[in-house]
Amino acid sequence: MITNFTVQSADGSAVPLDRYAGQVLLIVNTASKCGFTPQYEGLEALHRRYSDRGFEVLGFPCNQFGAQEPGDAAEISRFCSLTYNVTFPVFAKVDVNGAGADPLFDRLKRDAPGVLGSKAIKWNFTKFLVNRAGEVVHRYAPATKPEQLAADIEALL
Known part of the structure; x- marks a missing residue:
């Protein structure tokens, strides 16, 4: 279950994901300088629309794709807040692929492989939907826009 993992907040403190137990989650690897960066707006809209029903977006900045997330935690937080008025949690920068991949993303990739069973995340803004039981x-x-996920999210709420 996803809620068995602990991740790092933007300030470096440990965040046990069991604090989100019983909620529907959308976990996204993000970047501030990507062609898909405007999706922050749609992610925030989903967060605001469904948060009172037990839904949470969790953002994980990643610099592995075209070095499109070069900033430190303070810069990333400032960008998200000032540019897209993001109120959902944006955690510490992580690797999502390779030997240094965050264990959470290893689990996400294992539980929900990509096209033709590929495990690797191909680019920024890959999204994983997790049900209330903590299953991907x-x-x-x-390229899937956040607003295209509304029906799937509603079905889990």
Whole structure:
């Protein structure tokens, strides 16, 4: 279960994901300088629309794709807040692929492989939908816009 993992907040403190137990989650690897960066707006809209029903977006900045997330935690937080008025949690920068991949993302990739069973995340803004039981139920490609996920989210709420 996803809620068995602990991740790092933007300030470096440990965040046990069991604090989100019983909620529907959308876990996304993000970047501030990517063609898909405007998806922050749609992610925030989903967060605001469904948070009172037990839904949470969790953002994980990643610099592995075209070095499109070069900033430190303070810069990333400032960008998200000032540019897109993000109120959902944005955690510490992580690797999502390779030997240094965050264990959470290893689990997400294992539970929801990509096209043709590929495990690797191909780009920024890959999205993973997690049900209330902490199980990954769907993986969405970076090009899938957040608003296209509304029906799937509603079905889990």
